Amino acid sequence: xxxxxxxxxxxxxxxxxxxxxxxxxxxxxxxxxxxxxxxxxxxxxxxxxxxxxxxxxxxxxxxxxxxxxxxxxxxxxxxxxxxxxxxxxxxxxxxxxxxxxxxxxxxxxxxxxxxxxxxxxxxxxxxxxxxxxxxxxxxxxxxxxxxxxxxxxxxxxxxxxxxxxxxxxxxxxxxxxxxxxxxxxxxxxxxxxxxxxxxxxxxxxxxxxxxxxxxxxxxxxxxxxxx
Amino acid sequence: xxxxxxxxxxxxxxxxxxxxxxxxxxxxxxxxxxxxxxxxxxxxxxxxxxxxxxxxxxxxxxxxxxxxxxxxxxxxxxxxxxxxxxxxxxxxxxxxxxxxxxxxxxxxxxxxxxxxxxxxxxxxxxxxxxxxxxxxxxxxxxxxxxxxxxxxxxxxxxxxxxxxxxxxxxxxxxxxxxxxxxxxxxxxxxxxxxxxxxxxxxxxxxxxxxxxxxxxxxxxxxxxxxx
Numbered sequence: 001x002x003x004x005x006x007x008x009x010x011x012x013x014x015x016x017x018x019x020x021x022x023x024x025x026x027x028x029x030x031x032x033x034x035x036x037x038x039x040x041x042x043x044x045x046x047x048x049x050x051x052x053x054x055x056x057x058x059x060x061x062x063x064x065x066x067x068x069x070x071x072x073x074x075x076x077x078x079x080x081x082x083x084x085x086x087x088x089x090x091x092x093x094x095x096x097x098x099x100x101x102x103x104x105x106x107x108x109x110x111x112x113x114x115x116x117x118x119x120x121x122x123x124x125x126x127x128x129x130x131x132x133x134x135x136x137x138x139x140x141x142x143x144x145x146x147x148x149x150x151x152x153x154x155x156x157x158x159x160x161x162x163x164x165x166x167x168x169x170x171x172x173x174x175x176x177x178x179x180x181x182x183x184x185x186x187x188x189x190x191x192x193x194x195x196x197x198x199x200x201x202x203x204x205x206x207x208x209x210x211x212x213x214x215x216x217x218x219x220x221x222x223x224x225x226x227x
Numbered sequence: 228x229x230x231x232x233x234x235x236x237x238x239x240x241x242x243x244x245x246x247x248x249x250x251x252x253x254x255x256x257x258x259x260x261x262x263x264x265x266x267x268x269x270x271x272x273x274x275x276x277x278x279x280x281x282x283x284x285x286x287x288x289x290x291x292x293x294x295x296x297x298x299x300x301x302x303x304x305x306x307x308x309x310x311x312x313x314x315x316x317x318x319x320x321x322x323x324x325x326x327x328x329x330x331x332x333x334x335x336x337x338x339x340x341x342x343x344x345x346x347x348x349x350x351x352x353x354x355x356x357x358x359x360x361x362x363x364x365x366x367x368x369x370x371x372x373x374x375x376x377x378x379x380x381x382x383x384x385x386x387x388x389x390x391x392x393x394x395x396x397x398x399x400x401x402x403x404x405x406x407x408x409x410x411x412x413x414x415x416x417x418x419x420x421x422x423x424x425x426x427x428x429x430x431x432x433x434x435x436x437x438x439x440x441x442x443x444x445x446x447x448x449x450x451x452x453x454x
Binding site for chain 1: 244246247249250252253256257258278279280314315316317318322324331332334335336338339340341342344345346347385386388409410411412416418426428430431432433434435436437438439440441442443444445
């Protein structure tokens, strides 16, 4: 099993994976987790495709790319494929995450069960508000943002979620980068500059609504927007 | 100007636009808004590309597809291109949005300034918690979810954001669809079934973290993840 995953990872290291492929892997992983809970031992590409509103050909292509092949008439082994996808996505382990900015969005993220379920554990909180610093927020004591760099280093944090106002986000991300963090998810509606060896993702929830308004305004252009 | 946009919209109705293209249009729109504020009258494809970490060729391709061509040596007219993109994205107007589920995430979304800035106005809130129903939440009185269908119809709501627990999300979305809503943004971590004439987008914030964990685990596969 581990050899198999090493082989897949070696394969991956020679290929370039698109954003939408990774997104689909996350979707397959979710579908397989549910199928496993429902007691299924195998699943066909057709069934997986139906659950994720994709074509069976797309599913087979994606999974063969990652080294998994279904057996004709039997389909894919649910539990094993789920474990393989977890390893590929890097969610077969726990990640220590720090959240910066305990405002509206930050507070919602501390309680976001989906993070925990996928192995992302928020273990540190930072804010600059004196009323929040030192207070307990769902079991985590809020640290002073002034100590950001040193505390991130001391606590071997691997990922950081930024939920501060747009105006200060670049200063914050600079400190985060100086602390040696290589993976950042940014909720501030601003483009942040990071060195090329740092992975940065921007979450802008308004963009999803713009996708919907685009779809409505141009609805003759496409019958249905992929979800 | 309006003829121009009609022409573009007509063009669009014969083409199929990818998810990532629409995402890039949203990014260009943001960059142009900022450039306009900074006092720029024109912008080159090179500068736009730099701001959004894309290639100039990609920018020119996207914008030519939407009928906009820069002038050699001058670039694109900032204000006009911003207005054109707003019309294409359907954000040159206000959208009346209802939010269902005033929990952690719902509360954060009510205060999400980026929604208002892009023309998405949350004008109705629904919850099933008797302690919340009738209370005022940032200027909006929370309605009883039991009245969902009739109130959505009565208030000519055009878009709905669902922020309820996964276990009840399908029941809620059925009511929303019955009320005639055609555009839904879902935050519940579950795949919802909607008729083919309804546009549904799923926002799963954990997927962005999975993208980061994938990037770290497979970092030899790609030097840098697109943001």
